Amino acid sequence: MNTRDIANTLVELCKQGKNAEAKALYSDEIISVEAFAPPGANREVKGLAALQAKSQWWVDNHEIHSAAVTGPWPNGDRFIVGFQYDVTHKPSGQRIKMEEAALYTVENGKIVREEFFYASGA
Structure with missing residues (x-):
């Protein structure tokens, strides 16, 4: 896949709440x-296992009330995606x-x- 394909696939998976599948x-x-x-x-974390651990920490420590994804905005071999979340930090209740x-x-x-x-x- 090229950068645009990867960007579009990532955004679509995130919009569907399939963030774990995006790790492919x-x-x-x-x-x-x-x-x-x-x-x-x-x-900074390096490696897929470390990234998955970081993602699991996020899920374990936040109750997600809503999430929105915007983009992608590609440029050569890079692209930007916007994320907006309404969450409760479980340990503090805040x-x-x-964004x-x-x-x-x-x-x-x-x-x-x-x-x-x-x-x-x-």
């Missing part, structure tokens, strides 16, 4: 970079609305890097 689009050597380090973790953009880089038909950017106040 990722390289085994994926690098995932958050804008800020999650509590007790690093900003309900928040989050983030993710920049994905594609090489050899797989996503090799994802970087997250958060709206101020998130």
Whole structure:
């Protein structure tokens, strides 16, 4: 698949709530970079297993009330996707609305890097 195909597939799977299935689009050597380090973790994780663990932490610690996905916006071997969430952080009970953009880089038909950017106040 080319970058546009991967971008469209990722967005469609996320819109359907099939984020776990989207991991098939990722390289085994994926690098995932958050804008800020999650509590007790690093900003950057490497490898598909580490990415899946990070995703599981998110699911385990957040009740998702609603989610929306916008995009993709492709440019060469990269594309951006927007995410909006209404979630409750389970440990604190705090309900928040989050907005983030993710920049994905594609090489050899797989996503090799994802970087997250958060709206101020998130």
